[in-house]
Amino acid sequence: MDTLRALLPARRPTCSADPMTDIFHEIEEDLRRDRLRKLWDRFGVFIIAAAVLLVAGTAGWSGYRYWRQQQAVAASTAFQEAVALSAAGNFTQAEAAFGAIAKDGPAGYRTLALFRGASAAAARDKAAGIAAFDAIAADTRLDPLVRQLAQLRAAMILVDTASLADVTQRVGTLAAGTGPLRHSAREVMALAQFKAGDLAAANKTATEITTDSETPPGVRSRAELVRRLTAGAAAPAEGPAPAASAGGAATQ
Template sequence: MADIFHEIDEDLRRERFNRLWTRYGSYLIGLAVLVVIAVAGWRGYEWWRLQQDQAAGAQFETALQLAVGGKATEAEAAFQQIEKEGTPGYRVLARFRAATELAKTDRAAAIADYDAIAKDPAISPLMQNVAQVRAALLLVDTAPLADIESRLKPLDTPTGAFRHSAREIVGLAQYKAGDYKAATDSFTAILNDGETPPGLRRRAELLRTLAAASMPMPAPTPAATPAAAPAVQ
């Protein structure tokens, strides 16, 4: 008797499955096909992206070799080509390297390129800050002190990644402008920061010494005039 009930139960399940398959089987097959196509498409995209990255990397290496070989014009053109055709990561690197090569022949144009990078919302804030520092370095010898300070003040925060570089460049600009007291304070701020890199710390110690030595000596205090001796009667 139990076997009969078991067979009936199996028949009911089979019949229910057949009805469901008749109604939804084509959809399930279509869904399975879509999953296979999606996986294959994603794998294909990953392969294509890898090929693009490798090609851009090879182009970037070639451009670097041109730069190292002293062929600034050719290197600049190669980096600009990567800016147009490379993958996103290499495009950003190429923009920096192109500006670096351009600075050898046209400093003003290179500064404009760095400023454009610093204002590009498509670039990460960290790389924007790098561009700000690079532009300020090119300007430190010629720009007014106020310009350097306004450019780098946003980077000089207690936890800013580029606060050390910002303070050093501002200190150099203050020193060149003859504001030795402000320069001494800037280099002291670098030395008082426990996270200052060792190399920068050594430079700051030297520059603070130079700035402090350049400050004018305070005027000597006039000696008091001795009181006149009383007249002898």
């Protein structure tokens, strides 16, 4: 047994061989604790406040997102119900329902509700629909493109019954411009000019549509039809006038 013990390595002492080293370690730990305590006494309130604000902010943001989601779901349901009323021919009720969404609904549904409400009003009474679209066009809080689209919709309602001046008032600037709605505005102008009997102007507008390389195919084909129907109105400006002058000279 003694021989076996002699072969085993001797155990190292568990305590430090230098008592001074342990003392220094204890002093360092005391100083560290003292510094942390002082820092906590000085900034502990702010740390707690920051943690509370972080938790409250996270909870508030989650609550806000949930609220927005619920608002969107409610607006979607109300919008579908208003669409169903309009499809069933209940235009007065549909107009009121769309108006409520446009007033209190989320931003994404407001513009849609404005236009669908104005369309419901137009289905009930054209004058009311034109007034509704004119009101949208006059609302400076809306995006300019939205307002221009409302002008175009009002002109499309007016083209069959109103004067050329009324149509021009709403889409004349759009038709003369370079914006994305110019093609549809020119088409409405050409139709209004044709109905007003100004065939030369209708031919000119239809020609502008067909020569614009960015004109959509559907608009181009309809404009080409107007251009052909009014082709005779454009001819006198080029040919017959000199012939009449020559005839006058021969008479003399």
